[in-house]
Amino acid sequence: MASQGIRGPSYRFIQGNAKEMWNMKKEAMSKPMSLSQGHNIFHKLQPNQEYWAKIYGKNYLQWLGTQPQLVITELELIKEVLNNKDRVYLKSGAQRFVKKLFGDGLAVTEGEKWDKLRKLANHFFHAENLKGMVPAMMSSVEMMLERWKNYEGKEIEVFEEFRVLTSDVISKTAFGSSYLEGKKIFDMLRRLTFIVTMGFLKIKLPIISKFTKDEIESDMLDREISNSIMEMVKKREDKVTSGDEDNYGSDLLGGLIKAHHDADEMKQISMEDLITEVRSFYFAGQETTNSLLAWTVLLLAIHTDWQEEARKEAVNLFGQHNPIADGIARLKVISQIINESTRLYPPVVAFSRHAAKEVRLGNLNLPAKMELVISNLPLHLDPQIWGEDVYEFKPERFSEGVVKATNNNSAAYFPFGMGPRTCVGMNFALTEAKIALSMILRRYSFTLSPAYVHSPYAFITLQPQHGIQVVLQPL
Ligand code: HEM
Numbered sequence: 001m002a003s004q005g006i007r008g009p010s011y012r013f014i015q016g017n018a019k020e021m022w023n024m025k026k027e028a029m030s031k032p033m034s035l036s037q038g039h040n041i042f043h044k045l046q047p048n049q050e051y052w053a054k055i056y057g058k059n060y061l062q063w064l065g066t067q068p069q070l071v072i073t074e075l076e077l078i079k080e081v082l083n084n085k086d087r088v089y090l091k092s093g094a095q096r097f098v099k100k101l102f103g104d105g106l107a108v109t110e111g112e113k114w115d116k117l118r119k120l121a122n123h124f125f126h127a128e129n130l131k132g133m134v135p136a137m138m139s140s141v142e143m144m145l146e147r148w149k150n151y152e153g154k155e156i157e158v159f160e161e162f163r164v165l166t167s168d169v170i171s172k173t174a175f176g177s178s179y180l181e182g183k184k185i186f187d188m189l190r191r192l193t194f195i196v197t198m199g200f201l202k203i204k205l206p207i208i209s210k211f212t213k214d215e216i217e218s219d220m221l222d223r224e225i226s227n228s229i230m231e232m233v234k235k236r237e238d239k240v241t242s243g244d245e246d247n248y249g250s251d252l253l254g255g256l257i258k259a260h261h262d263a264d265e266m267k268q269i270s271m272e273d274l275i276t277e278v279r280s281f282y283f284a285g286q287e288t289t290n291s292l293l294a295w296t297v298l299l300l301a302i303h304t305d306w307q308e309e310a311r312k313e314a315v316n317l318f319g320q321h322n323p324i325a326d327g328i329a330r331l332k333v334i335s336q337i338i339n340e341s342t343r344l345y346p347p348v349v350a351f352s353r354h355a356a357k358e359v360r361l362g363n364l365n366l367p368a369k370m371e372l373v374i375s376n377l378p379l380h381l382d383p384q385i386w387g388e389d390v391y392e393f394k395p396e397r398f399s400e401g402v403v404k405a406t407n408n409n410s411a412a413y414f415p416f417g418m419g420p421r422t423c424v425g426m427n428f429a430l431t432e433a434k435i436a437l438s439m440i441l442r443r444y445s446f447t448l449s450p451a452y453v454h455s456p457y458a459f460i461t462l463q464p465q466h467g468i469q470v471v472l473q474p475l
Contacts (some may be wrong), residue, residue: 001061001068001070003365004363004365005054005363006057006059006060006061006070006364007057007060007061008052008056008060008061008062008063009052009056009062009063012063014065014066015065016062016063016064016065016066016067017048017062017063017064018063018064018065020047020048021062022063024047024048024051025047025048027047028044028045028047028457029185029455029457029465030044031455032465032466033183033452033454033455033456034453034454034457035302035454036423037391038383038391038392039344039345039391039392039393040391041345041377041456042375042377042378042381044455044456044457045349045377045456045457045458046349046350046375046458048062049071049073049373049375049378052071053071053073053378057125058072058074058419059071059073059074059364060074062373063353064371066398067371068370068371069370069371069372069373070364070366070370070371070372070373071373071374072372072373072374073374073375073378073379074362074407075379075409076362077361077362078374078411079411079418080361080362080377081353081361081372081374082351082353082374082414082417082418082419082421083418083420084353084419084420084421086359087356088355088356088357088359089105089353089354089355089356089359089372090110090353090354090356091108091109091110091167091352091353091421092352092353092354092371097175099462100192100218100219100222101189101192101279101280101283102197102237102276102280102283103195103272103275103276103279103280104273104276105117105273105276105277105279105280106118106121106277106280106424107170107280107284109409110300113273114374116174116259116266116267117269117273117277118210118424120255120256120259120269120277121252121424121425122424123255124174124251124252124255125425125427125428129429130325130427130428130431131325131342131375133173133428133431134323134324134325134328134431134435136169136172136173137173137431137432137435138167138322138323138434138435138439139172140165140168140169140172140179140440141165141435141436141439141440142322143168144161144164144165144436145439145440146276147161148161148443148472151472152171152473152474153471153473154471154472155451155469155470155471155472156469156470156471157467157468157469158293158297158298158467158468158469158470158473159294159463159464159467159468160467161291162289162290162293162294162297162436163286163290164179165290165293165436166285166286166287166289166290166293166432167179167182167186167286168341169289169432170182170282170285170286172283173251173252173419173428174252174253174281174285175232175251175252175253175278176249176251176253176254177232182282182428183304184228185225185228185229185279185282186282188221188224188225188228189225189279189283191217191221191256191283191284192218192221192222192225193287193459193460194459195214195217195218195221196218196460197459197460198214199390217427222372225279226275226279227276227452229275229278229279229314230271230275231272232253232278233253233257233260233274233275233278236248236249236253236254236257237257240306248261252277252278252281253278256269256274256277256278257274259274260274260378261272273333275452281425283333284425285425287460287461288347288348288425288461289347289429289432289433290461291345291347291461291462292338292341292342292347292429292433293433293436293437294463294464294468295344295345295462295464295468296337296338296339296341296433296437297437297440297446297452297470298448298452298464298468298470299340299341299344299345299393300337300446301446301447301448301468301470302393302448303393304335304445304447306333306393306395307433307441307445307446309333310333310334310337310437310441311441311442311445312332312333313331313332313333313334314334314437314438314439314441314442315442317330317438318438318442319332320442322439323434323435323438323439328431328434328435328438331434331438333395333433334435334437334438335398335430336395336396336398337395337437338397338430338433338434338437339392339395339398339402339405339413339440340393340394340395340397342415342416343380343413343415344381344391344393345456345462346377346380346381346415346462347415347461348376348415348416348417348423348461348462349375349377349458349462349463350373350374350375350377350458351373351374351375351376351417352372352373352374353371353372353373353374354369354370354371354372355367355368355369355370355372356368376413376414376415378392379412379413379414380412380413380415382412384407385406385409385412386405386406386407387407404454426459442475443474444472444473444474444475445473445475446470446471446472446473447470447471447473448469448470448471449469449470449471452466452469453465453466453468
């Protein structure tokens with residue numbers, strides 16, 4: 001790579017650059033940001049990338065332990081990798097602890113298995129199916145707003161509130177249960193996420209890592225999550241066997257159980273795959289939308305003029321009635337606000353792939369197994385694409401669509417990814433977010449609490465380190 005002009009921090013025995021990455025991350029997490037400097041969160045979130053890209057150039061090489069990683073920020077190269085026309089850039093496979101979160105499920109797997117799982121998921125997220133989920137989403141928001149009555153005129157921490165909301169929505173729509181029923185699984189997944197994130201930069205010899213406290217605890221959580229999911233599956237199967245129900249249900253869980261029992265081997269999925277899918281969807285369906293809603297409310301609490309615009313739109317469209325599926329598609333201002341919020345605070349910032357074989361990427365020859373690390377933030381925050389006001393919250397930049405907002409570089413905006421592995425739950429997440437925002441805005445106005453400390457950090461998804469506190473006023 002050096003002979004091709006690619007430079008980077010020097011490799012250190014076994015650790016590579018993991019220790020430096022960890023130290024930079026720790027340092028960044030220890031210092032909150034000032035909101036008066038605009039919304040440039042790249043240096044806080046991925047400090048090593050910002051620092052090394054300045055020294056070594058837009059594309060540079062770093063080492064995670066003994067694994068070389070090419071960090072790329074050039075749009076043309078990112079497009080080539082994520083669009084993956086020749087199917088040579090594969091998902092990096094879940095490594096170490098990460099495997100315990102996502103297993104070999106839809107978000108990670110490749111080939112025929114991916115085709116099969118993606119088809120099942122596409123079916124669940126089909127537009128007509130989504131319409132049918134609107135009432136369940138509304139009833140979850142309604143429950144949240146009931147709780148909010150206790151906070152009128154007071155401060156409320158919305159990140160936790162949206163955790164309960166998004167957990168309830170995915171539990172109801174995908175698994176036919178509720179937040180409380182799924183709570184045990186969510187709690188265990190949360191703890192596992194913590195271990196995964198903290199373990200990401202801890203490089204250990206494989207033989208030692210088998211016996212660490214984290215490894216033992218994550219193994220235990222892994223087993224317990226699987227057992228809880230198995231119980232859910234068994235309950236549904238028993239109902240069909242006993243004749244109480246004549247099918248496994250029309251939600252995602254029902255679709256997965258049906259596929260598990262499919263007589264056609266090509267369509268069949270194993271019990272292990274079924275469990276992995278359920279846990280991936282519990283995770284992906286909750287954490288991401290939780291993040292989107294929390295950052296959007298933060299931005300609206302600061303920019304009360306946009307809050308007012310969004311409220312006017314929600315009131316004009318829905319009056320005193322709850323949102324209806326067709327109306328949701330007509331929320332123009334709220335869509336622009338969500339676009340701008342996911343530009344500045346994308347819930348998922350990091351993407352990883354590896355080259356399946358030796359391959360030519362742009363002008364570079366990559367060896368097989370080279371890992372590619374991509375982030376959407378450098379592009380979401382590039383002044384050449386968005387203009388000098390790039391760090392400012394200006395939803396109006398999206399008023400004439402993404403192409404215009406990006407100065408004809410629409411691929412530079414990819415909060416939901418791009419190419420074949422683009423987010424399968426995008427429309428689900430956007431529908432849920434629009435319903436929640438419309439219903440909140442019609443009932444409350446809110447301002448940022450003086451207690452708020454601005455400290456975004458990446459904990460697999462983008463999260464507020466100290467929560468997001470706003471003061472709630474009933475309208
Ligand atoms: C604001 C909300 C969300 C954001 C920003 C988001 C973001 C993303 C991104 C960036 C990817 C692509 C990752 C890559 O290329 O490596 C992705 C994939 C995925 N997302 Fe989402 N997501 C969101 C909501 C959801 C929801 C609600 C679900 C499910 C209920 C979901 C399920 C998935 C799955 C299963 C994949 C893997 C798809 C595949 O590999 O074929 N996401 N998401």
